[in-house]
Amino acid sequence: MFSALSVRNYRIYAAGAIVSNTGTWMGRIAQDWVVLTELTDNSSQALGIVTGLQFLPILLFTPLAGAISDTFPKRNVMLVSQSFMAFFAVVMGVTVLTGHMELWHMYVLAFLSGTAAAFDAPARQSFVSEMVPKDKLTNAVGLNSASFHGGRLIGPGVAGLLIAAFGTGPTLLLNALTFVAVIVALLMLDTSALTGKRPASRGRVREGIAYVRRRADIMLIMVIAFMHGTFGMNFQIFNALMSTQVFGKGVTDFGITGSIMAIGSLGGALLAARRDRPRWRLLLGSLFLFSLTTLALALAPSFTAYTILLVPAGLFALTVMVSANAMVQLSVDQEVRGRVMALYMAVFMGGTPVGAPVIGWVGDEFGARWTVLIATVACGLTAIFATIYVMRHDNLRLRVRASWPRPLALERGVLAEPLPEKVN
Numbered sequence: 147m148f149s150a151l152s153v154r155n156y157r158i159y160a161a162g163a164i165v166s167n168t169g170t171w172m173g174r175i176a177q178d179w180v181v182l183t184e185l186t187d188n189s190s191q192a193l194g195i196v197t198g199l200q201f202l203p204i205l206l207f208t209p210l211a212g213a214i215s216d217t218f219p220k221r222n223v224m225l226v227s228q229s230f231m232a233f234f235a236v237v238m239g240v241t242v243l244t245g246h247m248e249l250w251h252m253y254v255l256a257f258l259s260g261t262a263a264a265f266d267a268p269a270r271q272s273f274v275s276e277m278v279p280k281d282k283l284t285n286a287v288g289l290n291s292a293s294f295h296g297g298r299l300i301g302p303g304v305a306g307l308l309i310a311a312f313g314t315g316p317t318l319l320l321n322a323l324t325f326v327a328v329i330v331a332l333l334m335l336d337t338s339a340l341t342g343k344r345p346a347s348r349g350r351v352r353e354g355i356a357y358v359r360r361r362a363d364i365m366l367i368m369v370i371a372f373m374h375g376t377f378g379m380n381f382q383i384f385n386a387l388m389s390t391q392v393f394g395k396g397v398t399d400f401g402i403t404g405s406i407m408a409i410g411s412l413g414g415a416l417l418a419a420r421r422d423r424p425r426w427r428l429l430l431g432s433l434f435l436f437s438l439t440t441l442a443l444a445l446a447p448s449f450t451a452y453t454i455l456l457v458p459a460g461l462f463a464l465t466v467m468v469s470a471n472a473m474v475q476l477s478v479d480q481e482v483r484g485r486v487m488a489l490y491m492a493v494f495m496g497g498t499p500v501g502a503p504v505i506g507w508v509g510d511e512f513g514a515r516w517t518v519l520i521a522t523v524a525c526g527l528t529a530i531f532a533t534i535y536v537m538r539h540d541n542l543r544l545r546v547r548a549s550w551p552r553p554l555a556l557e558r559g560v561l562a563e564p565l566p567e568k569v570n
Contacts, residue, residue, distance in 0.1 A: 177256075190517075203264040209488050219337075241255075283472070306398040387509045392515065
């Protein structure tokens, strides 16, 4: 489960990442609370716009960022991007602390910090393959997700307590301080042990797009990632609206929802780290189970029931994310990995600028429960149609088995053409 930590460079990087991830989740909770309670009167639409602006740069700039990460050393790219993210976090914290924050300020800062994150994401995602050998890549991807959601487990609850005790400004400044951990870790890495090679010519965006277009398996994974990221992974909005509008809870309980969900997410990440290579049945099955869990969340009769259901929701959501990420990374050539992962991140997170404001509008017009039901419908239909596609084009069939742990199985059939360069 922790084999990638035997690699010194990855061990150092992971130590810095867990500190930064905890701070990131503290910052997200504080930012959302500022928008909901200090800048508006619980406006879900304003929260959706802030979330959308934060992810819009990923849609706009990530393909270009992928070309940059394939051209320049990924470690250097991350040092620059992490420094800018720390700077914008300081500006946000100081502006809130001094009482000068207005809603349009938050919009601008959300976009600027999202821009830095857009250039950071493809370098960070593909940098893992330079720190660990290929046989430990899936493990490292899983541990990266475990680190992210370990921060999610700690950060929201701590943020709720800090906001209640000291306010949103100091909490946002503490988030800015945690970026130092990643920067220091990157500076401590042994660059001679990194396996990545700088290409002879500058990477071009269109070459990454052309590569993906030739790969039906990666195209299907990206469709799944788009639907999951755009409509399913909006718990930043779901939890805020369900906590405040449906169950009438305050900042401490709102922070707890993120930490409770992280229990399932962390479990899913650790389970994913145990697998050598994810399969289609794991990806599609987890997506279907995630859609069922969101249905239960939307219908939850109490705050207690809602928080308990966040555990399996986090587990299945994370399993989808790690499986899709690892399937892409394990099946692409190293010289285009940065650009392909940039496209993957653009697809996975780039739909949020569209999805988040729409979900915010739905929350204002029809209520918070309907925002969660959108995830149920979108992810459920995606799971069904993707399964049908794989069964028809990859010679698979669904069979019911007399086994409680695995009652359903995708098995090799005799019909249709297989997906080219399949990853399962």
